[in-house]
Amino acid sequence: MKEQWKQQMRQKMADYKEPAPEVSWDEIDKALAANKQQVKTVAMWPRRIAAAVVVLVTAGAGYYLLNREQQDIIEDTAETRLIEGTITQEPVIPQKEEVSDLPILAKAKYKIQQAIEEQKAEALSAISMVEDSVEQLAQVVEEQSEVQEPEPQETKTQEQPRKSSLPEAHPTIYPSDFKRSASSDKRLMAKVYLSNAMLGNNSGNSYIELVPLYSGQTQMAGLLQVSLNNDQDTTEEEVHQLDAHHHLPIHFGLVLRYALSDRWSIEGGLSYALLTSDIRQTSNIRQTSTTSITLLRQYDADIEQRLTYIGIPVNVSYQLWGNRRFNVYASVGGMAEKMVKGKRYVEETYPMIQERDESVSIRPLQFSVNGRLGAEFLFIDWLSLYAEPGVGYWFDNGSDVPTYYQDKPFSFNLNVGLRFTIK
Amino acid sequence: MREFYSLYAERLGAICSRYIPDKDDMKDVFQESLIRIFTHISDFSYRGEGSLQAWASRIVINEALNYLKETKRYELLLLDDVVEETEDEDPPIEEIPPDEIQRMVSQLPTGYRTVFNLYVFEDKSHQEIASLLGIKERSSASQLSRAKNLLAKMIRYYNDKHHPR
Numbered sequence: 001m002k003e004q005w006k007q008q009m010r011q012k013m014a015d016y017k018e019p020a021p022e023v024s025w026d027e028i029d030k031a032l033a034a035n036k037q038q039v040k041t042v043a044m045w046p047r048r049i050a051a052a053v054v055v056l057v058t059a060g061a062g063y064y065l066l067n068r069e070q071q072d073i074i075e076d077t078a079e080t081r082l083i084e085g086t087i088t089q090e091p092v093i094p095q096k097e098e099v100s101d102l103p104i105l106a107k108a109k110y111k112i113q114q115a116i117e118e119q120k121a122e123a124l125s126a127i128s129m130v131e132d133s134v135e136q137l138a139q140v141v142e143e144q145s146e147v148q149e150p151e152p153q154e155t156k157t158q159e160q161p162r163k164s165s166l167p168e169a170h171p172t173i174y175p176s177d178f179k180r181s182a183s184s185d186k187r188l189m190a191k192v193y194l195s196n197a198m199l200g201n202n203s204g205n206s207y208i209e210l211v212p213l214y215s216g217q218t219q220m221a222g223l224l225q226v227s228l229n230n231d232q233d234t235t236e237e238e239v240h241q242l243d244a245h246h247h248l249p250i251h252f253g254l255v256l257r258y259a260l261s262d263r264w265s266i267e268g269g270l271s272y273a274l275l276t277s278d279i280r281q282t283s284n285i286r287q288t289s290t291t292s293i294t295l296l297r298q299y300d301a302d303i304e305q306r307l308t309y310i311g312i313p314v315n316v317s318y319q320l321w322g323n324r325r326f327n328v329y330a331s332v333g334g335m336a337e338k339m340v341k342g343k344r345y346v347e348e349t350y351p352m353i354q355e356r357d358e359s360v361s362i363r364p365l366q367f368s369v370n371g372r373l374g375a376e377f378l379f380i381d382w383l384s385l386y387a388e389p390g391v392g393y394w395f396d397n398g399s400d401v402p403t404y405y406q407d408k409p410f411s412f413n414l415n416v417g418l419r420f421t422i423k
Numbered sequence: 424m425r426e427f428y429s430l431y432a433e434r435l436g437a438i439c440s441r442y443i444p445d446k447d448d449m450k451d452v453f454q455e456s457l458i459r460i461f462t463h464i465s466d467f468s469y470r471g472e473g474s475l476q477a478w479a480s481r482i483v484i485n486e487a488l489n490y491l492k493e494t495k496r497y498e499l500l501l502l503d504d505v506v507e508e509t510e511d512e513d514p515p516i517e518e519i520p521p522d523e524i525q526r527m528v529s530q531l532p533t534g535y536r537t538v539f540n541l542y543v544f545e546d547k548s549h550q551e552i553a554s555l556l557g558i559k560e561r562s563s564a565s566q567l568s569r570a571k572n573l574l575a576k577m578i579r580y581y582n583d584k585h586h587p588r
Binding site: 008023024 | 440457462517543571
């Protein structure tokens, strides 16, 4: 199949519509109500988004106004800031008043209001949609925030600030250099604020994002940038929430024992352990600024993690009881382990089902101390099979990878293996 | 939500029925998709024109694939893996209206159709399709080539009928 044909096919069908099936809104409402219990979200964002959307719309509408009546507009940065600050803090639509008598601030607001009414009837319908969804989300969040309990013990949250890779990544622009940046960067900084809002766009110009926020007129662009920039000084970070279930590790050992006396002996050797974990990961990519946290995306994944460790144990043991075939003993010791092979099988479950394999690396050594009670069966007098239940303490090696050792540093474990004895 | 429905339902419905032609099944899947969309709208990140539709489409397709997976529909046709010779020429589709194409695609057997949709409309590679559907890459390729052959026959038939040379 040729690429061209594929493209042609895709284009042909791109705008294809069919009469949509009737859906049962009752059932949808019911499902949404049930889902409210499960919604996980950042409690503060919906209202912040509402505010941001209003600011955005106000600013966008303001542009129209400004575009038409530039000479009226604020001449210097100080006043610009004043305006911007006020709009941000009071996104409420102002009341109509006599324009001529008003201070410049109210005048701007009035004009913005006017612009919204005149220019953006369509946008308003889109806004109402946003508000609907925001309200709904806010409601959900309110209920949720009462219900939400602390995370279970095994949950571990890791925050990894990361460099934004979004194509719309916004440069940080400070008020002091707004003029320069206004002429050099014309990207629509407002775009990201439409995230989470149901502001789809497929045709026509009934959507806010089609408003060209600035187009090179430095002053006006400066105003808009600054006012938006108030919220735009943001960082994007990926937050992983991990629910890990770790399986009990079993250490398989090959050790050499040297008998110091009838009862005392020391031993050293090699130990192998496979640490397996089932991890449920919810990754939120969110954008934070001084005033808001915006949830940009979410990925859910089920992860199977398999880490192979090779360790060198050193123990001192004391025989408690024994005959020709059996020994029971107590031992204490330490172990240095190195993770030699780490694999993860990741199954993304949301938004798309995708599978992939990843490798995991943990560079630092894992040290531990342990005390255990052992029993061994002697095949011949220098070779035995042993099993040692015990408790150990695994020192934090600073790795981010969730492991049994990290999650349960002080824990029960089991060693089994073969022992060679030198007398 | 109603606004969303009135804006997007027709397109999303068309996509959904491209995967699941059966009207009743499609309706169920479509409804589930809407619920999924509304409950996960907070995860949506605006990325420019058309991004909401693209996002919503992905959810619809995902739901449809899950449905097909659950009902094991697409496995029925993986009887033999012999890849037939692909036709040299892609059949001309300029003259064929979209609804006719949709009808033709919906007539393809489920396995063929699913792979064809993912390959052509979602631009997935065979590797991706294989992992999405839990089949072998080779199966994906053979399903596609069969789908294509079958579709080519339908297209030729249509063209002959409507625009006889």
